[in-house]
Amino acid sequence: MTVTIFGLPFRACRSGCADRRFASDEFVEAVEAAIVIRGEVPVARLASGDQLHCRRCMSRQFAKDRGFATVVGEVGLEGLPRFSVHVTGMAQSCANCGLSQLLPTTEGLPDLRRALVETFRAAGIRTGFR
Numbered sequence: 001m002t003v004t005i006f007g008l009p010f011r012a013c014r015s016g017c018a019d020r021r022f023a024s025d026e027f028v029e030a031v032e033a034a035i036v037i038r039g040e041v042p043v044a045r046l047a048s049g050d051q052l053h054c055r056r057c058m059s060r061q062f063a064k065d066r067g068f069a070t071v072v073g074e075v076g077l078e079g080l081p082r083f084s085v086h087v088t089g090m091a092q093s094c095a096n097c098g099l100s101q102l103l104p105t106t107e108g109l110p111d112l113r114r115a116l117v118e119t120f121r122a123a124g125i126r127t128g129f130r
Helices: 027-036 108-122
Strands: 002-006 010-012 020-022 067-075 083-093 100-102
Touching (some): 027 083, 067 100, 083 108
Antiparallel strands (some): 002 083, 010 020
C-alpha cells in the first residue's frame, strides 16, 4: 500500500529553520480516522462473513476488476484546509454505482499507518525531536 498526499498541511518552525511539524498534535490519528472511519477515501464496508458493501450505495454487487488501483479522496480536518489523499492498494469497483474503493483487509490499518508514516517522512515532516 502506498499513500500520496497533495496539499499536505503542516506547521513551520517559528524560529525560521526549515523544520516542518504535523499540522496538529493528533494529525496522524485524524487522517487515519478520516480514511478508515469516515470513508473520505472510499474503503468498502465489511459485513458479516466476507460480504462487502459499497461505501456509497451499500450494494453487495462488485465488478470483477479486483486488483491494485489508486483510490482518491479529499480529507477535511477541523481548522485545516482540505487536502487530496491518493491510496494505492487492493481495490474493486461497485457494480451498481461504479465507485472504486479499497478492499478492507486484516493488514489494512497497519499497512495504511506504515504508508502514512513513509509519506510524512518523504514530505520532510519531523516525527520526533532531534
